[in-house]
Amino acid sequence: MKNFTTLSGPAAPLNMINVDTDQIIPKQYLSAISRAGLGKGLFHDFRYDMADKEKPDFILNREPYRDAKILLAGDNFGCGSSREHAPWSLDDFGIRCVIAPGFADIFFNNCVKNGVLLIVMDEAKVGELMALADNPQSCQMSIDLDAQSITLADGSSVPFEIESFRKHRLMNGLDDIEITLQKNAEISAFEAKQKAAMPWLYR
Amino acid sequence: MSDPKTLFDKVWESHVVAENDDGTSLLYIDMHLTHEVTSWPGFESMRNSGRRLRRTDALLAVPDHVIPTINQAEGIKDELARVQFETLLKNCADFDVPLIPLLDERQGIVHIIGPEQGATQPGITLVCGDSHTATHGAFGCLAFGIGSSEVEHVLSTQTLVQKRPKNMRVAIDGELPLGVSGKDMILAIIGAIGTAGGTGHVIEYVGSAIRALSMEGRMTVCNMTIEGGARAGLIAPDETTFAYVKGRPMAPGEADWDAAMDYWRSLPSDPGAAYDKEISLDANMIAPQVTWGTSPEDVAPIDGRVPDPAAASDEKQRDAIQQALDYMDLSANQPIEDIKIDRAFIGSCTNGRIEDVRAAAKVAKGRKLAAGVSAMVVPGSGLVKAQAEAEGLDKILLDAGFEWREPGCSMCIAMNGDILSPGERCASTSNRNFKGRQGRDSRTHLVSPAMAAAAAIEGHFVDVRSLAS
Numbered sequence: 001m002k003n004f005t006t007l008s009g010p011a012a013p014l015n016m017i018n019v020d021t022d023q024i025i026p027k028q029y030l031s032a033i034s035r036a037g038l039g040k041g042l043f044h045d046f047r048y049d050m051a052d053k054e055k056p057d058f059i060l061n062r063e064p065y066r067d068a069k070i071l072l073a074g075d076n077f078g079c080g081s082s083r084e085h086a087p088w089s090l091d092d093f094g095i096r097c098v099i100a101p102g103f104a105d106i107f108f109n110n111c112v113k114n115g116v117l118l119i120v121m122d123e124a125k126v127g128e129l130m131a132l133a134d135n136p137q138s139c140q141m142s143i144d145l146d147a148q149s150i151t152l153a154d155g156s157s158v159p160f161e162i163e164s165f166r167k168h169r170l171m172n173g174l175d176d177i178e179i180t181l182q183k184n185a186e187i188s189a190f191e192a193k194q195k196a197a198m199p200w201l202y203r
Numbered sequence: 204m205s206d207p208k209t210l211f212d213k214v215w216e217s218h219v220v221a222e223n224d225d226g227t228s229l230l231y232i233d234m235h236l237t238h239e240v241t242s243w244p245g246f247e248s249m250r251n252s253g254r255r256l257r258r259t260d261a262l263l264a265v266p267d268h269v270i271p272t273i274n275q276a277e278g279i280k281d282e283l284a285r286v287q288f289e290t291l292l293k294n295c296a297d298f299d300v301p302l303i304p305l306l307d308e309r310q311g312i313v314h315i316i317g318p319e320q321g322a323t324q325p326g327i328t329l330v331c332g333d334s335h336t337a338t339h340g341a342f343g344c345l346a347f348g349i350g351s352s353e354v355e356h357v358l359s360t361q362t363l364v365q366k367r368p369k370n371m372r373v374a375i376d377g378e379l380p381l382g383v384s385g386k387d388m389i390l391a392i393i394g395a396i397g398t399a400g401g402t403g404h405v406i407e408y409v410g411s412a413i414r415a416l417s418m419e420g421r422m423t424v425c426n427m428t429i430e431g432g433a434r435a436g437l438i439a440p441d442e443t444t445f446a447y448v449k450g451r452p453m454a455p456g457e458a459d460w461d462a463a464m465d466y467w468r469s470l471p472s473d474p475g476a477a478y479d480k481e482i483s484l485d486a487n488m489i490a491p492q493v494t495w496g497t498s499p500e501d502v503a504p505i506d507g508r509v510p511d512p513a514a515a516s517d518e519k520q521r522d523a524i525q526q527a528l529d530y531m532d533l534s535a536n537q538p539i540e541d542i543k544i545d546r547a548f549i550g551s552c553t554n555g556r557i558e559d560v561r562a563a564a565k566v567a568k569g570r571k572l573a574a575g576v577s578a579m580v581v582p583g584s585g586l587v588k589a590q591a592e593a594e595g596l597d598k599i600l601l602d603a604g605f606e607w608r609e610p611g612c613s614m615c616i617a618m619n620g621d622i623l624s625p626g627e628r629c630a631s632t633s634n635r636n637f638k639g640r641q642g643r644d645s646r647t648h649l650v651s652p653a654m655a656a657a658a659a660i661e662g663h664f665v666d667v668r669s670l671a672s
Binding site for chain 2: 032176
């Protein structure tokens with residue numbers, strides 16, 4: 001898995017609550033058996049009109065936000081479907097950090113697995129960052145995960161909180177499956193015990 | 204005596220393989236259901252890494268999302284979808300995964316066939332790469348949706364690394380009025396707690412109104428738990444549950460039945476068990492519900508009105524309501540009953556079971572669709588379809604002008620060609636009214652099967668209880 005240490009670039013404000021995974025990446029991108037190129041479909045209906053032309057007003061269609069690396073969003077970002085296409089499309093577009101007052105649970109787990117950093121911050125603070133991001137002159141931000149700090153365009157910094165397990169996984173890009181397979185003996189022991197007690201679960 | 208535990212506590216604690224130093228747990232997974240959309244990365248990765256599939260007997264695959272609901276025997280026309288479908292078949296063949304094939308009578312939506320086949324049982328842990336896995340919690344198992352990376356983790360290890368969620372209790376006492384269903388109940392709950400109300404929690408539904416529900420009704424309630432932000436919803440197993448499970452192909456057989464029952468009867472939450480969050484609703488006060496906006500929390504009773512953004516409590520809410528009304532082409536204070544529809548969709552993992560088809564047919568019997576309205580009924584599985592046909596429900600629906608389709612996810616996710624046109628307005632028994640969910644610029648109103656059928660007959664939303672039976 002890709003690790004996450006630092007990230008610098010424009011932060012784009014998306015001041016909407018309950019942005020669901022259908023908005024992040026709609027159904028027509030779910031039929032392929034490939035993750036490649038999903039960035040094109042990110043926020044599809046916000047970005048393109050019915051003729052597939054860019055909507056000039058949408059934030060990610062404007063400079064310098066076409067190169068956004070960070071997204072500032074409203075509460076409950078990523079609600080809805082479990083599609084991992086949501087973090088894949090963010091990552092493919094170049095956005096590897098989303099800051100919001102809250103995230104939906106499945107989306108949250110999917111981001112950890114893909115090296116996408118989610119920062120939970122109270123609404124007032126997110127609002128202040130959105131105001132800065134809204135201005136191309138002050139939208140540049142730098143994130144240092146180890147230091148748990150966001151450096152703003154004026155050189156000041158904002159601290160953020162993150163659970164230690166998630167920080168550790170992101171910093172090191174750990175492969176959960178390899179780590180779990182090291183516990184193979186414990187898994188086998190669990191299975192042996194369960195099979196004795198509940199043989200009907202083993203067919 | 205040990206501390207009183209909730210149903211969730213018991214299932215969770217009995218499945219912990221190891222506690223990790225970082226506060227997460229390694230949780231054993233008893234049953235893994237899978238389908239074509241989210242499983243391919245896991246199989247691809249197993250091939251590339253040489254990792255093996257740990258258990259084939261705790262896995263069941265079925266195609267559902269992209270398959271057509273007419274002329275299934277002719278196969279899938281869309282090239283991308285066909286390749287995805289064929290990839291599932293190939294993966295199942297290569298890795299020896301039990302698969303219910305497309306034209307098999309048992310085929311259907313993964314969350315309908317799990318319970319039908321007896322794969323869903325009380326007290327187990329069950330996952331699927333689909334958020335509506337919450338459905339299975341109706342049996343008192345811990346069931347939640349996962350992404351593709353977690354699907355792969357389960358394929359290779361039969362476990363997941365999870366942070367323990369909190370307990371939330373939703374109590375619904377009293378009696379649902381006649382004509383009011385589990386769908387109305389869960390919509391009312393989501394309206395009360397909001398779409399993020401259950402985030403970080405599992406919800407246990409308790410109370411006399413829950414006990415009175417059939418398994419079908421309980422599955423509808425648990426199914427939409429994710430729309431309230433919680434990954435899993437649970438209902439303690441009881442005689443209704445046991446009667447449903449008994450005799451199913453993958454359920455415990457005669458030799459194991461008593462032992463299984465002993466375990467299942469130990470599952471209900473202990474008296475005095477603690478919850479982190481609690482709410483209660485009076486079932487008697489729940490009317491048929493209709494969503495008016497673009498989030499499942501945007502819901503009103505049938506005798507209610509579309510909200511007025513000007514009356515919102517804060518600017519964010521005002522903006523959100525205004526955006527929803529613009530998208531839905533509704534005006535503030537418009538009576539819900541005045542909203543006219545173009546289409547009706549009855550089906551999905553929320554409302555594609557036999558009881559749902561019966562409810563729609565009961566309303567449709569002897570009536571005709573309103574002029575200009577088209578409606579389709581998509582049974583959730585081949586077994587539901589066969590049962591409905593044995594009861595003559597297909598005939599009643601066809602006589603009223605409804606289409607009677609073959610099983611699949613259909614217009615709930617609209618990946619298979621069953622899709623609304625821009626601007627079309629649909630009374631839908633599915634679970635999400637998100638912008639564009641059923642087709643770009645389409646407008647979805649979530650309702651119960653009876654309410655969808657009634658709207659299709661009248662051409663606009665109407666209290667199904669006002670139609671003479």
